[in-house]
Amino acid sequence: MSQSAHGKWTVSSSDDDDDVPPRSNNIKTERVETPQQDTRKTEPATRKIARFFQSNTDKPDVKSEPSLPVKKEEKPSSLAMGSEARQMAHANQQQPVKYENNNPSPAAKRKRETEEAGWALSSSDDDDDDNDNKDNKHKDRVIPSGQKTQPKKQPSPKRVKKEVDRPPSPHGRTYYIDEPVDYFETSIDEEAETYRFYLNKVVGLDKKYNTGAIHIKEILSPMFGTLKESVQFNYCFDIPWMVEQYPPEFRDKPVLIVHGEKRESKARLIQQAQPYAHVRFCQAKLDIAFGTHHTKMMLLWYVEGFRVVILTSNMIRADWYQKTQGMWMSPLYPVLPEGSPETAGESPTFFKRDLLEYLQAYRAPELSEWMQRIREHDLSDTSVYLIGSTPGRYVGADMEKWGHLRLRKLLREHTKPVPNEEAWPVIGQFSSIGSMGLDKTKWLAAEFQRTLTTLGKGGKSVGPEPQMLLVYPSVDNVRTSLEGYPAGGSLPYSIQTAQRQLWLHSFFHHWKAETTGRSHAMPHIKTYMRASPDFTQLAWFLVTSSNLSKAAWGGMEKNNTQVMVRSYELGVLYLPSAFNLSTFRVQKNVFPAGEGSSGFPVPFDLPPQRYSSKDQPWIWNIPYTQAPDTHGNVWVPS
Template structure:
């Protein structure tokens, strides 16, 4: 009898230890190590931190730049979704040979910048600008995604270390950074990148798979998100994406779209979507069932009721950061909101403590929600380097959604209606996504990694067998978390008012 944990599985869960990197990157990466025979038990999570100019080469290990994502010389079409877009900066990061030929479509959400970006677009005839309609003045936040389509002749169709016999393929990246120099060089950001998405088999009709309208849950949910924009440009994108095979994507999309969502429809978006996946799909690994915490890392917080631990910067952390107190403009904790929460909220706050993660002097801008069990005492080798992981991870969500009702939704009408005001997009990772079948003895363990220990060994409290898969996920803040001292104060707008 198999001792396999019984779980409900994501439809596209399939482990491939020899998967190759989707984007070319000249720097050494975790994927370079994974491909070696000795490290075949490790699998790539698809999540990376972005490069930061204020960090050392060691701290920037296994990071990516904007050019790494969109700087492909074979790019023919790019769909760029974002809140803020510096069009000149976007174009600077394209390969020289496609800057005037590739079709660039920018869907952005900052209403105030429309005149500027439209004027800038006149310099680039191959760029089209779009802005979605929002339901109210707060509905401006658009998640950051990149969709790039490649279309080349069959004989020239080569991607990295893999050659395809089909003329087209696609790639998708979800990132937390706006399109501007500061976000990509001076802040702690994250990105999730899919594997290369080949065309579906000729024997499979576009967008179809037995028992499913689309080829995978990832494809279905991504297309549903784009359909929700209700724009001609996004509908056209959906028709193109239906041609590609998303079955290798080991992530679950957690998205928010503006509107009043009722009954079963509410389970597709925001807080209710996350609740549905965590209760119906995710089986918490044994080591995290009784001794785990949920860490929330955000740069903006709305009015809340009591919640789990949150990681927020404080004044002295800002002062020694690369950008100094200018970083405060991206930490939007309203002073009035904080006063309302003051009776209970400070006891949940933790210091950023980014030294262990190689991001001590970089202002955090990305948002993450993670359930983990911290390792109270990490083993080190003779040279003082860590061997074990600092935590075992039950699930990890990287998203654009800050901790607010506008982003996650406000439950109304006795919980039967969810009101969301923002477009948000994130991806959820959990161990089951890398496991092959319920009859396989193989287990998967997600472990917290950092730049000095990119491929950690499991802590002693994690039971590991031969053949088990390890998925390292780089966490930029300190684990175990360090609570605020009595002298610490949460950064709010009061410091600059």
């Protein structure tokens, strides 16, 4: 048994899932019709998108499109991509476990007795430090109000799944509520945006906390351009749902999906796309074990130009519903004059060069035409730096092309030391955690913290190390969230990893986001930054797909002469020098969004709130039955 300030754990054995971001089972996706409403007389010119969505939602062609049939199987879904924490939450979603204050069932009572000593797990096989990305085989059950725990039964292969009005959800058929009629009423003034950093809209929040936020339907709408073709890079796809996010006039435009699926999961992905002749595929090469294609990016080619969107959301409805996500949306890049030199259209941040180099790393013929389109456009109006990861082992100058060493190089070359530097903490915020060794010297402090604390060329060699504050949801953060316990299906930190690195938990701080109204919308966003001692300024800010893991950021090998990266990741780095500033001022109130605000919209509250001795980080594959979540349910792995 292991013990720390954050509880005790017992574990026999398990298949680890240290660093695998979760995937969804929301495969059968029905359309949700929004009442039609005429807003043309009252809406401002900048809100054309509201009229667009309200006038097209109920079109007959949308209603009449066939939905992809899904067979009832022993597994959560025949088309489900992967089998990590979200699938575990989804496996028995039709039979969640209701919190019972009195007279608990014998099974629940046994679970609670094991919890009295802290975190517990029934059975598993322990892993080694390299197994950051194994599929987890546990399946959790969330049991609804008034229903007693029943022995798990094998489903009958002859049983036919009943059709429902909405996608399956952790809370049953009534979980997804209709968006308000003004949900797609955007207030974004693209010309006035300084940082082009946005949060997603969240159903269930007060309207003001969605003012200035953006939904995928808006990104793909005619408001931002007349779409000709697009590419969707992502980790997890629900293709029927994705197709529905394109407006009717763009819904049959060619789409290339870049993914990392193999074998059976690849076959299921292709099966999803069978009804959609305009959808093509590009498989990312994953030559190193336990790597994933975790990059989330859109390339959008318009009649008017070209646009890049780098984001943190999977291409599934759950990620755009009640989670906190972030994105950077580029300006509309115009076409270069014919005959322009190859170096034309470059930005001061060399974004064009780095994007082409990242796409070249796929070694995929399907991306060649897209690389040529990028060359033909003017990307000079770009103020962010690209931070990518691609699988491989790199030596020499190539070591600084990817991962945290790429971040270290940019911080060394494009920032300057600040007075009282050791008092400026670094902050990491993420939704998944990998194996980092028996103590912080194995990777976190030896490599990653050294990168995050880099400011300027000289570097800090003496004096105390700056604080590292890690923001990750506690059990109570998840329990009281909009989704309740099933939100933890997007936070795959396993007991097998946690019990080997108890030292890490002293770094943890709550997910608290009152300034954005998103304290109850659990984070799938990942951000890293360096803040002033009073947390009013930032030395830099990064939004990325990279969680806290060696697989994502890379780890040094062979006496620091080689770096190994397992996964594809992508993010953008904001440096004050690119905006003619010395530091970024932290924006105090992110919502409602102010026009032309010079402050940076950090997505959670600063300073972060440290865990108390009673708080525990969310662990997705152990039970939580002591208290009900916001839907009256408990969390029981089975």
